[in-house]
Amino acid sequence: MKLxxxxxxxxxxELIGAKAVGNPNHPISGLNEIHKVEAGDLSxxxxxxxxxxxxxxxxxxxxxxxxxxxxxxxxxxxSDDPFRDYNFLVDFFMPYQPSERMISPLAAIGEGTHIQPGxxxxxxxVIGRDCLIHPNVTIYDxxxxxxxxxxxxxxxxxxxxxxxxxxxxxxDKMRSCGRVVIGDDVEIGAGCTIDRGVTGDTVxxxxxxxxxxxxxxHDTVVGEHCLFAAQVGVAGVAHIEDEVILWGQVGVSKDLTxxxxxxxxxxxxxxxxxxxxxxxxGYPVGEARAKMRELAxxxxxxxxxxxxxxxxxx
Amino acid sequence: MKLxxxxxxxxxxELIGAKAVGNPNHPISGLNEIHKVEAGDLSxxxxxxxxxxxxxxxxxxxxxxxxxxxxxxxxxxxSDDPFRDYNFLVDFFMPYQPSERMISPLAAIGEGTHIQPGxxxxxxxVIGRDCLIHPNVTIYDxxxxxxxxxxxxxxxxxxxxxxxxxxxxxxDKMRSCGRVVIGDDVEIGAGCTIDRGVTGDTVxxxxxxxxxxxxxxHDTVVGEHCLFAAQVGVAGVAHIEDEVILWGQVGVSKDLTxxxxxxxxxxxxxxxxxxxxxxxxGYPVGEARAKMRELAxxxxxxxxxxxxxxxxxx
Amino acid sequence: MKLxxxxxxxxxxELIGAKAVGNPNHPISGLNEIHKVEAGDLSxxxxxxxxxxxxxxxxxxxxxxxxxxxxxxxxxxxSDDPFRDYNFLVDFFMPYQPSERMISPLAAIGEGTHIQPGxxxxxxxVIGRDCLIHPNVTIYDxxxxxxxxxxxxxxxxxxxxxxxxxxxxxxDKMRSCGRVVIGDDVEIGAGCTIDRGVTGDTVxxxxxxxxxxxxxxHDTVVGEHCLFAAQVGVAGVAHIEDEVILWGQVGVSKDLTxxxxxxxxxxxxxxxxxxxxxxxxGYPVGEARAKMRELAxxxxxxxxxxxxxxxxxx
Numbered sequence: 003m004k005l006x007x008x009x010x011x012x013x014x015x016e017l018i019g020a021k022a023v024g025n026p027n028h029p030i031s032g033l034n035e036i037h038k039v040e041a042g043d044l045s046x047x048x049x050x051x052x053x054x055x056x057x058x059x060x061x062x063x064x065x066x067x068x069x070x071x072x073x074x075x076x077x078x079x080x081s082d083d084p085f086r087d088y089n090f091l092v093d094f095f096m097p098y099q100p101s102e103r104m105i106s107p108l109a110a111i112g113e114g115t116h117i118q119p120g121x122x123x124x125x126x127x128v129i130g131r132d133c134l135i136h137p138n139v140t141i142y143d144x145x146x147x148x149x150x151x152x153x154x155x156x157x158x159x160x161x162x163x164x165x166x167x168x169x170x171x172x173x174d175k176m177r178s179c180g181r182v183v184i185g186d187d188v189e190i191g192a193g194c195t196i197d198r199g200v201t202g203d204t205v206x207x208x209x210x211x212x213x214x215x216x217x218x219x220h221d222t223v224v225g226e227h228c229l230f231a232a233q234v235g236v237a238g239v240a241h242i243e244d245e246v247i248l249w250g251q252v253g254v255s256k257d258l259t260x261x262x263x264x265x266x267x268x269x270x271x272x273x274x275x276x277x278x279x280x281x282x283x284g285y286p287v288g289e290a291r292a293k294m295r296e297l298a299x300x301x302x303x304x305x306x307x308x309x310x311x312x313x314x315x316x
Numbered sequence: 317m318k319l320x321x322x323x324x325x326x327x328x329x330e331l332i333g334a335k336a337v338g339n340p341n342h343p344i345s346g347l348n349e350i351h352k353v354e355a356g357d358l359s360x361x362x363x364x365x366x367x368x369x370x371x372x373x374x375x376x377x378x379x380x381x382x383x384x385x386x387x388x389x390x391x392x393x394x395s396d397d398p399f400r401d402y403n404f405l406v407d408f409f410m411p412y413q414p415s416e417r418m419i420s421p422l423a424a425i426g427e428g429t430h431i432q433p434g435x436x437x438x439x440x441x442v443i444g445r446d447c448l449i450h451p452n453v454t455i456y457d458x459x460x461x462x463x464x465x466x467x468x469x470x471x472x473x474x475x476x477x478x479x480x481x482x483x484x485x486x487x488d489k490m491r492s493c494g495r496v497v498i499g500d501d502v503e504i505g506a507g508c509t510i511d512r513g514v515t516g517d518t519v520x521x522x523x524x525x526x527x528x529x530x531x532x533x534h535d536t537v538v539g540e541h542c543l544f545a546a547q548v549g550v551a552g553v554a555h556i557e558d559e560v561i562l563w564g565q566v567g568v569s570k571d572l573t574x575x576x577x578x579x580x581x582x583x584x585x586x587x588x589x590x591x592x593x594x595x596x597x598g599y600p601v602g603e604a605r606a607k608m609r610e611l612a613x614x615x616x617x618x619x620x621x622x623x624x625x626x627x628x629x630x
Numbered sequence: 631m632k633l634x635x636x637x638x639x640x641x642x643x644e645l646i647g648a649k650a651v652g653n654p655n656h657p658i659s660g661l662n663e664i665h666k667v668e669a670g671d672l673s674x675x676x677x678x679x680x681x682x683x684x685x686x687x688x689x690x691x692x693x694x695x696x697x698x699x700x701x702x703x704x705x706x707x708x709s710d711d712p713f714r715d716y717n718f719l720v721d722f723f724m725p726y727q728p729s730e731r732m733i734s735p736l737a738a739i740g741e742g743t744h745i746q747p748g749x750x751x752x753x754x755x756v757i758g759r760d761c762l763i764h765p766n767v768t769i770y771d772x773x774x775x776x777x778x779x780x781x782x783x784x785x786x787x788x789x790x791x792x793x794x795x796x797x798x799x800x801x802d803k804m805r806s807c808g809r810v811v812i813g814d815d816v817e818i819g820a821g822c823t824i825d826r827g828v829t830g831d832t833v834x835x836x837x838x839x840x841x842x843x844x845x846x847x848h849d850t851v852v853g854e855h856c857l858f859a860a861q862v863g864v865a866g867v868a869h870i871e872d873e874v875i876l877w878g879q880v881g882v883s884k885d886l887t888x889x890x891x892x893x894x895x896x897x898x899x900x901x902x903x904x905x906x907x908x909x910x911x912g913y914p915v916g917e918a919r920a921k922m923r924e925l926a927x928x929x930x931x932x933x934x935x936x937x938x939x940x941x942x943x944x
Contacts, residue, residue: 098762100744116414120436120454122748122765122783134412136475137436137454140748140765140783140820155436155454155472156509158783158820161764164841164859172815172837172855187486192454192472192509193531195784195820195842195860209486213478214509214531215549217821217842217860227486231478232509232531233549233567235843235861235878250549251567251585253861253879253897269567269585269599271879271897285599285897285913286925297600299931303613303620306931309938310623430728434750434768448726450789451750451768469750469768469786470823501800506768506786506823507843523800527792528823528845529863541800545792546823546845547863547881564863565881565899583881583899583913599913611914617927617934624937 003096003179003201004032008042011063011077017094018087020065024077030063033091033179037221037239038202044091046084085167085174092177099125099143112149124160130186142198148186148208157194159184163220163238165200176200180221185209191216191232200238207244219256231268243278317410317493317515318346322356325377325391331408332401334379338391344377347405347493351535351553352516358405360398399481399488406491413439413457426463438474444500456512462500462522471508473498477534477552479514490514494535499523505530505546514552521558533570545582557592631724631807631829632660636670639691639705645722646715648693652705658691661719661807665849665867666830672719674712713795713802720805727753727771740777752788758814770826776814776836785822787812791848791866793828804828808849813837819844819860828866835872847884859896871906 008031015022031042036052039045039061046065047056056064063077065084072078081087105111105123112131117123120138127141130149135141139153142160153159160182166173180199185208190196192214198204199221206218207226216230219238224230229247236242237256246260249268254260261278271285283290284297322345329336345356350366353359353375360379361370370378377391379398386392395401419425419437426445431437434452441455444463449455453467456474467473474496480487494513499522504510506528512518513535520532521540530544533552538544540558548562551570556562560574563582568574575592585599597604598611636659643650659670664680667673667689674693675684684692691705693712700706709715733739733751740759745751748766755769758777763769767781770788781787788810794801808827813836818824820842826832827849834846835854844858847866852858857875864870865884874888877896882888889906899913911918912925 101747101765104747104765118436119415119418120434120452120748120766122746136456137415137418138434138452138470138472138748138766138784142764142783152476154475155456156452156470156507156766156784156821158766158842161782161820161842162780164819164839166839166857173839173857175817175839189489191478192475192511193470193507193529193784193821193843197820197842211478211480211487211489213533214472214475214511215507215529215821215843219841219860229480229487232533232551233547233861237860237878250551250569251565251879255878255896268569268587273896296928296931299928300610300613302931302935303610303616306620306934306938307616309942310620310627313627313938313941314623432750433729433732434748434766450770451729451732452748452766452784452786466790468789469770470766470784470821503803505792506789506825507784507821507845525792525794525801525803527847528786528789528825529821529843543794543801546847546865547861564865564883565879582883582901614924614927617924617930620934621930624934624941627941628937 003034003092005030005095011079014044014063014091015079018065018079018081018090020079020081020087022077022079023072024063028063028077033088033095034061034201036061038199044079046088048084085176089175089177092179096179101125106143118155136192142182144181145198146181146183148184148188150187151184152189154190154192154194154214156192157190157196159190159196160198161195163197163200165220165238178220180204182206185226188212194218197238213250225262317348317406319344319409325393328358328377328405329393332379332393332395332404334393334395334401336391336393337386338377342377342391347402347409348375348515350375352513358393358402360402362398399490403489403491406493410493415439420457432469450506456496458495459512460495460497462498462502464501465498466503468504468506468508468528470506471504471510473504473510474512475509477511477514479534479552492534494518496520499540502526508532511552527564539576631662631720633658633723639707642672642691642719643707646693646707646709646718648707648709648715650705650707651700652691656691656705661716661723662689662829664689666827672707672716674716676712713804717803717805720807724807729753734771746783764820770810772809773826774809774811776812776816778815779812780817782818782820782822782842784820785818785824787818787824788826789823791825791828793848793866806848808832810834813854816840822846825866841878853890 008029011028012026034043043061044063045061065079106125108125109123109127114132117135118137122140124143129147133151136155140158145160162178165176183203184206190212194216196218197220205223209227213232215233217235222240224242225244231250233251236254241259243262245263247265251269254272258275260276265281267283270287281290284293322343325342326340348357357375358377359375379393420439422439423437423441428446431449432451436454438457443461447465450469454472459474476492479490497517498520504526508530510532511534519537523541527546529547531549536554538556543561545564547565550568555573557576559577561579565583568586572589574590579595581597584601595604598607636657639656640654662671671689672691673689693707734753736753737751737755742760745763746765750768752771757775761779764783768786773788790806793804811831812834818840822844824846825848833851837855841860843861845863850868852870853872859878861879864882869887871890873891875893879897882900886903888904893909895911898915909918912921
């Protein structure tokens, strides 16, 4: 998320009671998770394994639980619990605003767009022109929707990321301050759930079409003109390139890329990146014809056992 | 969909700007996709591969993108883009009517039926007697529901078919003008989605019971007294005969038949038709005991490799 | 369900027209299914296979379709159709109450709890403090929710058990009179469905976190601090112990236990109980490394066939 206007290192240090290392006027113009950082951003790190990655990232302010040397041109905030303090900042700058009406007066809805009864449109939502939002849809705060988008009934856009830190006393939730951004001419079926980004955007590219009961996790980017059949599930931080086709009940893991125009056949499970243009099948997934041949091998085992026995007799 | 009253070839030709071949008074009494046509229907074809099938079907008016000989007793409409023109006709004769109220005044709801708060009932919906529609259900326009039907919360009946034509500039949606028809004594769990037919009906036969989060695609016909466990997905244009049991998370592909009283075990994937009365398992599915034996073979491979090595040593 | 105040054998016998065997004043203080019975309960049995189990259970009143000897200290109700009569009693003592408002005036909602627009809260629901119920959630009657619980949009808590008896004329539904009980600090994603118990409680233990589109069946008990990823499905009467992790699209069958801290990898199918502390994978599931090794064996079959052929030539 962006901070507008930007804040100074000193201000942020005071808010969270952290020790500041650097110019007190050093500007902080955004809060972002390590995967999404750019210059001006504050990011956080609390595990020694990731200290270097975070210190060397584009983030210019690092919230960290160790006294380390400050990289040139950057600033540090030293805290005993960066995760807690980061969450505090998100809550402070983007507090949850309960709604009293089904359609927030703070939403901007384009001309020619129909919102059917029973649908909820949260604060600061922007919906383009000539969209059709069917009944009982829920659109969380800050969602951005393009023109000529159709969303079918019961779908939920912008729920929180499923992102928790294990503490001795239980799971501690990472606050989501990202958005869902839906391109022009997208159609989303009934009963789908698309989570917003933790700090960045979950994106559905223009012209992409979703069938019913599809789940897309936080910070996932789906390209343009993709086709997802019913009950597909895509975890967080996946990157699905343009014109990818996922058939029914396919599951896609996080932190991977599916290349342009790849096709994944029904019920397959995708644990790692897939090349563009190929057709895949299986659990875990492989190139479709090879995978089908593999499954056919199974049927040869009784014959193999017979032949082995015959050889052993000799 | 039916056209009531029927229209003349000349009227339809003028609406879409197509060239008419045949008697200008030739009657057109319905619009239907090639899978569902009967005498009186207009159907369309835009791929040479399917010209003959469409011209020889029961449809008596063919919207086609080639100058062909008109079969006797039929009429042709020649157009550069039959898909576009067909969609135009559907939109023209069955325009989308936004609703202003949760329960349309054009709906007919039987005596003794409870519609719980938060549920949406669209235009021209017919619901029988003694039904219970739990909260936050969405019933799209033109759905037909029998007597003593129970629908649990969050379920969506009658969303559009997932049916798109690839164009160079993106996917072009086929307009759905079919319905969902639900028989007497059906129970549908929470969070289900049942799409309406493209031009015909998606049918759930009487006495059938669905658990939660089930998806049924357009034009699928589910028989009587079937039992579907949670998270089952059935694609479009499938035919599930009476008393079929599908266990949890089963996926069923399109354009196939599952025979009467067949049972499909949990998580199985059904890519093609299944015989009546058998029990099936696996991905892709096979007769259950044979399939379980196949999976057991896998465990024998280390032993096979040992024995091979021993033979090779000799 | 409890009967408060308790009723006498004679009263119940008259209600259902059954023959009473035992002291007419013998007290009946609850109605419960055989899996959940305790002293004071009435339970029913209609299949000879289960007569002994029911007669010897903790239930002190047995509704049965055979004249049998009455165990000491108990009472019998003899009926031609115990299932029908049991359902009658559930309907009689816990009749369905339609709601006229989105939030029942009979619900108790704690301080600091936000119910967002479009959500339904049924009769006798109890929700603790500082909860956040997002839009378009449905909470059926009698649900109990702890403190600091978050429920995302479109989720359905407390729909009926999927539990039917096959009759010659079709499926006959077992009436659900149990509840859903959700512990403190639970978070439930969007589009989930959690069914209530048939006669007991479906429980989600404190601190447990659910992603989106998760299904949990009736009478299932999920422990504390579990993590379920999106599209997981758990059937009825399962017992998931504390700190279990289920990854995306996992399916869990009924009547089993998953031991503490077990981890089940994505898309796996769990047909029977799993030990604590292990990691599992596959369909059907096995210990993860062993299962992955098994899948790798498949690739060795072409080599095995080559070597067999070579040996046979000699």
